[in-house]
Amino acid sequence: MPFMPVKFNLPKRVKLAQGLWMIYWLSVIVGILIFSLGIFFKIELRKRSEMMDNNESHLVPNLLILVGLLACGVNAFGGKVCHDSLDPIKFAKWKPMLKPYLLLCCGFNALLLLTAMLCFLMQFAVYLTLAEGLKNSIKFYKDTDTPGRCFMKRTLDMTQIEFRCCGNNNFRDWFEVQWISNRYLDMSNDAVKDRVLSNVEGKYLMDSVPFSCCNPGSPRPCIQHHLTNNTAHYDYDHRIEELNIWTRGCREALFSYFSGMMNSIGVLVIATIILESVDMAGLKYLSTALETMEDPENPECESEGWLLEKGVKETFSELFAKLKTLGKTNQVEEGADAQEAAT
Amino acid sequence: MALMLVKFDLKKRVKLAQTVWFMYWFAVMAGVLVFSMGLFFKIELRKRSELMDNNESHFLPNLLILMGLIACGINALGGKICYDSLDPSKFVKWKPILKTFLMVCIGFNVLLFVTGLLCFLMRIPLQFTLAEGLRNGMKFYKDTDTPGRCYMKRTLDLMQMEFRCCGNDNYRDWFEIQWVSNRYLDFSAKEVKDRIGSNVDGQYLMDGVPFSCCNPSSPRPCIQFQMTNNTAHYSYDHYTEELNVWRRGCREALLSYYGGLMNTIGAMVVLVTLLESAVTIGLQYVDSSLSTLANPEDPESESEGWILEKTVKETFTDIMDKMKAMGKGSKVEEGGEAAAATVS
Numbered sequence: 116m117p118f119m120p121v122k123f124n125l126p127k128r129v130k131l132a133q134g135l136w137m138i139y140w141l142s143v144i145v146g147i148l149i150f151s152l153g154i155f156f157k158i159e160l161r162k163r164s165e166m167m168d169n170n171e172s173h174l175v176p177n178l179l180i181l182v183g184l185l186a187c188g189v190n191a192f193g194g195k196v197c198h199d200s201l202d203p204i205k206f207a208k209w210k211p212m213l214k215p216y217l218l219l220c221c222g223f224n225a226l227l228l229l230t231a232m233l234c235f236l237m238q239f240a241v242y243l244t245l246a247e248g249l250k251n252s253i254k255f256y257k258d259t260d261t262p263g264r265c266f267m268k269r270t271l272d273m274t275q276i277e278f279r280c281c282g283n284n285n286f287r288d289w290f291e292v293q294w295i296s297n298r299y300l301d302m303s304n305d306a307v308k309d310r311v312l313s314n315v316e317g318k319y320l321m322d323s324v325p326f327s328c329c330n331p332g333s334p335r336p337c338i339q340h341h342l343t344n345n346t347a348h349y350d351y352d353h354r355i356e357e358l359n360i361w362t363r364g365c366r367e368a369l370f371s372y373f374s375g376m377m378n379s380i381g382v383l384v385i386a387t388i389i390l391e392s393v394d395m396a397g398l399k400y401l402s403t404a405l406e407t408m409e410d411p412e413n414p415e416c417e418s419e420g421w422l423l424e425k426g427v428k429e430t431f432s433e434l435f436a437k438l439k440t441l442g443k444t445n446q447v448e449e450g451a452d453a454q455e456a457a458t
Numbered sequence: 459m460a461l462m463l464v465k466f467d468l469k470k471r472v473k474l475a476q477t478v479w480f481m482y483w484f485a486v487m488a489g490v491l492v493f494s495m496g497l498f499f500k501i502e503l504r505k506r507s508e509l510m511d512n513n514e515s516h517f518l519p520n521l522l523i524l525m526g527l528i529a530c531g532i533n534a535l536g537g538k539i540c541y542d543s544l545d546p547s548k549f550v551k552w553k554p555i556l557k558t559f560l561m562v563c564i565g566f567n568v569l570l571f572v573t574g575l576l577c578f579l580m581r582i583p584l585q586f587t588l589a590e591g592l593r594n595g596m597k598f599y600k601d602t603d604t605p606g607r608c609y610m611k612r613t614l615d616l617m618q619m620e621f622r623c624c625g626n627d628n629y630r631d632w633f634e635i636q637w638v639s640n641r642y643l644d645f646s647a648k649e650v651k652d653r654i655g656s657n658v659d660g661q662y663l664m665d666g667v668p669f670s671c672c673n674p675s676s677p678r679p680c681i682q683f684q685m686t687n688n689t690a691h692y693s694y695d696h697y698t699e700e701l702n703v704w705r706r707g708c709r710e711a712l713l714s715y716y717g718g719l720m721n722t723i724g725a726m727v728v729l730v731t732l733l734e735s736a737v738t739i740g741l742q743y744v745d746s747s748l749s750t751l752a753n754p755e756d757p758e759s760e761s762e763g764w765i766l767e768k769t770v771k772e773t774f775t776d777i778m779d780k781m782k783a784m785g786k787g788s789k790v791e792e793g794g795e796a797a798a799a800t801v802s
Contacts, residue, residue: 259677272674276619299678301692326669326680331615334602335642337669349644 117421118430123404125415131404132200135397139194142394143187145387150183152380159376165270166369167241167248175237178230179380186387189223192216193394200401213402220395227388234381238374245366245373249283256325257296272327280368281328281361286342288364293318294325324360333358396422460764461773466747468758474747475543478740482537485737486530488730493526495723502719506712508613510591518573518580522723525573529734532566535559536741543744556745563738570731577724581717588709588716592626599668600639615670623711624671624704629685631707636661637668667703676701739765 123131157176164171196213199205252271258264275281282288300307300319310319322343329337338359341347404420423430466474500519507514539556542548595614601607618624625631643650643662653662665686672680681702684690747763766773 265677268677269674276674295679296677299692304692326672326682327674329669331612331619331670334608334611334639336638339669349642349647 117419118423118426120419120421121400121404123418123420128401128404128418129201131397131401132197135394135401136194136197138390138394138397139190139197142190142387142390143194145383145390146183146186146190148183149186149380149383149387150180152383153177153179153183156376156380159373163274163369165248165267166252166274166365167244168251171244171248172237172240175230175233175377178233179384182227182230182384185223185226186391189220190391190394193220193398196398197401200405203405206405210402210406213398217395217399220391220398224388224391224395227384227391231381231384231388234377234384238370238377241373241377242366242370245369246283249366249369250288253283253288253292253294256292256294259296260298272325274369275325275327275361275365278365278368278372279330279361280363280365281324282364283366284364285362286324286328286360289324289328290320290322293320295319328360330358330361333360335359460762461766461769462764464743464747464763466761466763471744471747471761472544474740474763475540475744478737478744479537479540481733481737481740482533482540485533485730485733486537488733489526489529489533491526492529492727492730493523495726496520496522496524496526499719499723502716506613506617508591508610509595509617509712510587511594514587514591515580515583518576518720521573521576522727525570525727528566529570529730532563533734533737536563536737540741540744543748549748553749556741560738560742560745563734563741567731567734567738570727570734574724574727574731577720577727581713581720584716584720585709585713588712589626592709592712596626596631596637597635599635599637602639603641615668617712618668618670618704618708621708621711621715622673622704623706623708624667625707626709627707628705629667629671629703632667632671633663633665636663638662638664671703673701673704678702 153176156179157173160167160171160173160176193216196206196209196216199209252267255261255264255267256271257268259268297319302308302311307319310321311317314320321340323340324342326337326339329339338348338351338356342360343353345352399422400420403424404418406418407420408416408418425433496519499522500516503510503514503516503519536559539549539552539559542552595610598604598607598610599614600611602611640662645651645654650662653664654660657663664683666683667685669680669682672682681691681694681699685703686696688695742765743763746767747761750761750763751759768776
């Protein structure tokens with residue numbers, strides 16, 4: 116008993132072939148979309164790779180680019196087969212390739228599923244990379260004269276301005292590092308000497324933040340220095356002041372940006388899986404409908420299409436039986452070899 | 459002797475009609491492009507209208523939007539006429555309005571060209587509006603508690619950060635106004651009283667700039683305050699320091715942005731004008747080739763197409779004569795009425 120059989124006559128077959136051809140072209144466009152999203156994601160990771168210590172994993176965008184290209188190829192081929200299916204002569208040359216093609220599509224769907232899962236799971240890796248990378252970025256903020264790190268200040272300033280964030284967890288991260296280069300500190304000055312000696316590592320620490328932490332929406336000019344000293348500024352209480360500098364940490368800001376992107380891409384990949392499954396089902400119906408024509412010479416005869424030739428259970432048991440015979444054949448061969456060797 | 463005469467047979471006529479139909483659909487898309495450019499320009503002006511004192515002229519973007527819509531309509535109609543021109547029965551209903559339609563097209567082309575020219579010329583009023591508006595914008599920077607101006611600070615800060623500029627002409631403009639609100643000045647402090655007493659208007663002036671003037675590419679943390687005082691900062695010379703704050707003035711930055719935008723839009727509009735002229739000429743050929751069929755019943759007969767029925771000189775003299783005849787016709791009528799009035 117075939118699984119989900121459907122009766123077809125000529126107009127129905129033609130309609131199926133045309134509808135399937137259109138869906139295949141839609142799938143090609145979706146493949147192009149996934150490819151471009153993969154490239155966009157890769158570019159975004161590269162843009163902020165300094166924030167992630169240059170060791171972020173490019174697995175997900177590379178996989179997306181590969182899957183996008185494969186989707187284009189597989190679906191374009193399927194569309195061509197559909198287009199030719201209405202002409203028996205052209206369809207005859209595609210007939211032998213259909214079974215391996217459908218198996219390839221199954222494998223491709225499995226790859227898509229893996230990609231979608233990676234999109235959702237790799238967010239943890241991104242979070243950890245960001246935490247580590249930002250901590251180091253803040254540490255290297257002052258090294259504007261060290262080759263290889265001289266642009267860290269600019270990158271971090273632009274990131275804080277663009278993402279409206281300050282520091283790693285919050286603005287107090289800036290109090291724990293020296294973010295002014297020693298070149299601009301007057302070491303002969305008493306105040307400077309006091310600060311440098313006041314901590315074990317000899318760092319010039321202060322309760323100030325860089326200008327990029329400033330919030331333009333604040334009604335008063337930005338207070339960057341002596342942030343925890345209420346008496347240093349007129350009418351200022353650092354405990355209730357909310358608008359002066361950005362209160363969000365950059366790790367949270369960057370992570371929410373990347374996780375939003377990865378979630379959207381993951382949802383799109385799942386939608387692609389559903390679309391590809393519809394494609395496969397349609398192609399299976401079309402190929403079986405064309406094979407079971409009662410009278411191959413008469414194109415107007417009736418035929419039947421199905422998804423599986425036998426029921427689901429029977430197909431699976433047959434598959435297992437096949438696998439077992441494969442294994443048994445090996446054993447029989449080994450036994451024969453051993454006998455030959457013995458004699 | 460017609461202007462640029464071309465002989466047509468059936469195949470050539472069909473090809474001409476199809477080509478002109480294609481070009482009309484390109485022209486519809488060009489009309490959509492002009493419409494969207496006008497819309498984009500209007501949005502950009504509105505975004506920064508605070509910096510232009512809310513009295514910038516929206517004449518040009520409104521004109522572009524109108525032109526874009528009219529272009530879409532005219533070109534869609536032209537495309538329909540071309541599509542129907544291959545079928546004599548359908549073409550018959552368009553024939554009477556074709557001459558008027560061509561006149562309208564020519565008028566629209568002239569208007570489109572004028573719009574393109576305006577795009578290049580309206581830069582000058584914009585320059586004045588920007589200069590005035592930015593000066594006031596800086597004056598109102600501190601008024602974050604005045605309703606209607608409370609967002610001026612944020613707008614100005616975001617603009618200076620986005621366009622990488624500081625002040626009107628340069629950063630020294632900030633030295634001439636008070637940009638710290640009185641609410642955050644401690645009037646009991648001696649330093650504040652000194653500064654306020656040091657100028658006629660009683661303003662708290664200082665040689666400092668807001669944080670949005672800071673250049674992130676500077677190797678040292680931003681020096682915002684006491685900028686002209688070399689001794690206030692270690693290893694600092696304000697005469698040679700270039701990377702600390704943005705050196706460009708915001709008027710120049712905004713003007714170059716809007717100027718570039720208007721130049722691009724103007725160039726596109728001129729290109730669209732050329733396209734429109736080409737489709738108008740194409741339609742004139744279609745019309746004339748279908749009107750001069752040697753044998754109206756036989757679609758395969760030969761015909762001729764032209765741009766003008768007579769030469770340019772003769773066409774102009776014809777038009778002048780027509781206008782004179784119209785004027786004389788009015789005069790004769792007036793004379794007739796006067797004679798009738800005197801008689802009775």
